[in-house]
Amino acid sequence: MATTTHTVSNQAPPLLGYDVFGADRALGEAVERHLPPEVLDEARDGLTALGRSAGSAQAASWGTEANANPPRLRTHDRYGHRIDEVDFHPAWHRLLGHAVGAGLTGAWDRPGGHVRRAAGFLVWTQAEAGHGCPLSMTHAAVPALRAEPEVAAEWEPLLTSRVYEEGLRPAGQKAGALLGMGMTEKQGGSDVRTNTTRAEPLAEDGAYLLTGHKWFCSAPMSDGFLVLAQAPDGLTCFLLPRVLPDGSRNPFAIQRLKDKLGNRSNASAEVEFDGTWARRIGEEGQGVRTIMGMVAATRLDCVTGSAALMRQAVAQAVHHTTHRSAFGGPLVDKPLMRNVLADLAVESEAATVLAMRLAAAYDDGGESEAAFLRIAVPAAKYWVTKRCTPLVGEALECLGGNGYVEESGMPRLLREAPLNSIWEGSGNVQALDVLRVLRREPLALNAFLQEVGRARGADHRLDAAIRDMLTELADLAGIEARARRVVERIALVLQGSLLVRWAPPEVADAFCASRLGGDGGAAFGTLPHTLDLASVVARARPVDS
Template identity: 65%
Template sequence: MASMLTPAPQRSATHDVTNQVPPLLDYDAAADAALLEGLRREGGGWAEAELRRIGRKAGSAEAQQWSEEANRFAPVLRTHDRYGNRIDEVEFHHSYHRLMDTAVADGGAGSVWADDRPGAHVAWAATTHAWSHTEAGHGCPVIMTYAVVPALRNEPALAAIYEPLLTSRIYDPGLRVPTTKRGLLAGMGMTEKQGGSDVRTNTTTATPTGEPGAYCLRGHKWFTSAPMCDVFLVLAQAPGGLSCFLVPRILPDGTRNTFRIQRLKDKLGNRSNASSEPEFDDTVGWLVGPEGRGVRVIIEMVASTRLAVAVGSAALMRKALVEAAHHVRHRSAFGGLLIDKPLMRNVLSDLALESEAATTLAMRLAGSADRALHGDDGERAFRRIGVAIGKYWVSKRAPGFTAEALECLGGNGYVEDSGMPRLYREAPLNSIWEGSGNVNALDVLRALGREPETAQALLAELALTRGADRHLDAATDRLGRELADTDGIEGRARRLVELMALTLQGSLLVRHSPAAVADAFCATRLGGDWGHAYGTLPAAADTGAILDRALSGLPA
């Protein structure tokens, strides 16, 4: 009887939560030394307060929740209404609309084209970088709206009608006559199932209606994202060759233009963004630029979207680094915090180098675009080749980078609610969007062949650091030899563009980053003192200085 009265020994609860990392919320996504310094250096320093405001909003618990919900509740296609009428509309979760409303109101779409201040496009790139800490899917229509304006200016009469609405900061969703809305979004319809990037094989036809500038389009597009945009730039075969057309969803008389959405793509990632296959059948479009010059017209849009891809990939890498750093600063293992383990510090420092190089290059490209638009011919030549190089390389680095950052979280990083799987699925997209790696590498060769001033602009940029670092000097010399040897150049185009990107990044870091960052980057990426995985920095690398810089301003 006495034994029955003996108190049971105290035991801990089986589900006590210990040594788990708190959520990363309410941080400043703009607290990034490379981003802030790039903003000031490239002429957008006047926007720093605005950048910090947007950075705090992007890192807020509310915006992070919008991002999660916009991807968890995917868009739904409604081809018909309840009465059987064809409507071809896509429904989005309200969190997607909150993201869109914020992005447009904060100048992420076309409003920058109404701002003549030097550095305006640099400010746009920096704020886009910070806001991209939310999620990438809604950025598709925002970026396309940014990019459509210079292409539309090839047809001044159309630009006069639509540009004031494309540069609005008001998000006005829903299909209505474009000129009755307070703000517009724009998309693009280039590729078809038989050709993909080879748009000259497009079979969509455009037949003149007899009305000045008006055509009827007939055909099928393979990838047209954001089908609820108000207007689209579309490539089609006119009597004079492949041409560009402005296609509205709603015609001026209020009737629906024929835009039959056959299906939405079931994609690896980018889940919040609807990518569709529209069918045109007597669809009305207005010619933008001369017949037969469609590629030349729409390439103005592509140049801007490629810049946005470089910025977006750099932002994705930074977000992955921030998440990894937050985890290892709070998680203990083997007797101490992970951040204090030498090998983990090596991994995180290596990621920090890559992230800073990507962001610094992206901001240099934004500065080049800004100065080119203000009439600088040298920057125009640099932009022509630099954007293709940057788009190729930064988007190629993102998938492996994101995988390594995910691994820093261990098994927790492989679980959906960590947010890392979404970043991992998103990472490969930018290397495909606006031309795959091969397309961009061949575009660099095209620029070298047709516009020799582009190579001169790149080499002039690299000459600014001659003598500053022996690894950089050797790589620049090697690049000169590669450029001079044109035999079999197409087969080694990727090798050439990779060397261009690394020497350019090394040059920028030598000029603008602390010695700890520049020296480690040049020794590893250019000098060969590096393994085949992240976390193989040499012993001489000052990982403490690298991490202090990368993590400054983030929650401890």
């Protein structure tokens, strides 16, 4: 019966076999804008190759398999020996190996290194987001480790290597290594100064034994971990190797793996330390300051990772509506659907442009750019990650019932979307960090105002938004309770200034009208109908769809 009555028609083909980088005009333009000319051609070739891999059927299959077969904990071997190993599906190793081989754990001290890596991270995350966690931490650990030059000299070449070696062995016997992180404890969460893990100094200079726990330990299969513990002079940062140089296992008891909403391919664990050997990084009592270099870099990856999820969701929505017809014509041509798609595309482009501007500031390395980042990173982390979940949800709806089905990939994107808002400090933490910088570092506010001031006079709605933001900042009464409102305005003004300078007029106009000028609603799809929405949607369309 099915052979005579079942005919498949009016279904969009899968979005496969395309260049994820080449299809993203906003990202391509950012790479052209921010990279030094001498590395541009090489970087573009590498990103094109990575983009084709990310859009391939093979990468899509790896992502599906890695999430359908989440990691499993093996606490003991067959003889009863404690081993505390985490087994991953082969697809996970394929994804991670491809990413490491593409240089996504190394950006430091290379011309345009952060822009190149951020673009690659944004591209490859669209294939599968979960394995981005160890990539991010391995990359971000470098500035923290440099507080202890001898340790950095030993570990940095391994962390920035393009060789991926799975399995637990002494790091010195491997051609490449991954690093995880453990800060959060049961009683403290983001309040790491309440950590109870103890660090007892040994006779060996810089060596300690740790006793305690971590409630969230990211990527527990890694070769080493940056952790915080209470030393005699206060909270201190430590490097904890998983395997000691003699080949013996460092005491590292994995109690269980977290059963998470999303991020299913990646392991997050509860771990216990009992006389666990570790090396001090930085001075005793300066643990938060030492590890903040890592935290700032991983926060930028939260922005970039969210921008990647947003871009993939928009690409899927535009692709589907281009190929799906209803009520007499393609969905993409229906005025209301076009409005929704254009609104999503504007949000996605604003996130991409902001992420790449932050990466360029890292590459610059100057005092003014460093000051700019101290406000811009937590503000961007707050706002972009907050916008990711509603955007992915709306994009899913563009596919209708098809989008609610696992095979579409959209549910996985939706489950992944809230993570970056929580990881490395929730929204409140980011907002309070911005206030802390505003109060203590006038140079940071000056650098931020110089950045947004570069677009003054180009759009009256942006100019008005800058004035309103300054009014908010001048009123300190109850500012902590208003912190989210203040930081939202900071992020929107920054995005608006970047789009006015660099995006096509139709994109900048739509953003300023709806996000700064008040001519838009709370839901997506409420842009003024008089705007050039068709051009905005066409710009967001994957090129092969």
